[in-house]
Amino acid sequence: MARRAVEQELSRERILEAARHLFITKGYRAISMRSIGQHLGYSHGSLYYHFKEKAELFYAIVVEDFNHVATLLNQAMNLPPEEGMSRVEQLIIEFIRFGLDHPYQYEIMFMIRDEELLAYCRAEQGRCFELFAGIVRRHMKEEGYVSEDWQSVPLTLFLSAHGFISYYIQDKVRFEDVKQAALTHVKVLSRSL
Helix, strand or coil: CCHHHHHHHCCHHHHHHHHHHHHHHHCCCCCCHHHHHHHHCCCHHHHCCCCCCHHHHHHHHHHHHHHHHHHHHHHHHHCCCCCCCCHHHHHHHHHHHHHHHCHHHHHHHHCCCCHHHHHHHHHHHHHHHHHHHHHHHHHHHHHCCCCCHHHHHHHHHHHHHHHHHHHHHCCCCCHHHHHHHHHHHHHHHHHHC
């Protein structure tokens, strides 16, 4: 098949989808550009048209997943919260929902231990936290919280949500399976504020 035909058929999106699946199911170290190409039915050389190396491909997946979370968090803050919930509670619930309903992506985004890969995730983790913290701070200002809490409370809420996800993610449960526990967790957090 001519190179131009391969480039037209093998889209960046198809590569990202296949690589995400393989990284999740087999692990980053076990996957090569060659194995991704084989999975897609193409030579590994055709992947290099889109990505210079496996690490760049991994980073593209991470960025895409963090952009998805940012969209979800912004949507959560632009919609009226569910009855009996504040906007911040809704924000935390949506973050927990994402983590439990997308466990493999969440693990890659927030729980990866590989030093090489962690370097790719740190900037995006920071960007995600700053979005989360900015939304919480805005709500705190509107609700009249004292400014001394504006720095510490967002981190406390973020880490608490992450802890909840980390605890349940190992059991591979969906959000709906632990929704009541998540709501209780978030309400207890809110009361402590």
